[in-house]
Amino acid sequence: MSEASVAVHADADLLAQAVAARLLVRLLDAQAGRGQASVVLTGGRIAAAVYRAVAALPAREAVDWSRVDVWWGDERFLPAGDPQHNATRTGGAAGHGAAGPGAGAPDAGLGRPSRR
Secondary structure (H helix, E strand, O other): OOOOOOOOOOOHHHHHHHHHHHHHHHHHHHHHHHOOEEEEEOOOHHHHHHHHHHHHOHHHHHOOHHHEEEEEOOOOOOOOOOOOOHHHHHOOOOOOOOOOOEOOEOOOOOOOOOOO
16 A cells, blocks of 8 residues: 655645646556546636646647546536536636547546547
8 A cells, every 4th residue: 555645735826737747647547557547527726727737738648538538526516508517617628629528428628538
């Protein structure tokens, strides 16, 4: 079992960038080991900053987004298109019109999730 550690970052932007980089590494590791990766996305200010940071990292191109299952983790229901709906808030994060849903989840705006 690995030892737990806590990383402290100077501000929210650095935290989002660090999380984005780690997320991409974990997705790539999962794809290398299992051929497939899954990620559960949440809402919130830091999460939205992480999605923007992922979209800005050139390393996102190394992820085979057709082999990433994207799921929403949220305790509330809002209609599609609502400004507070997580899919609405992150759908444009990539800034390049990322393609549609993976495994029944809305576009995460992170890459090009598969249409299954």
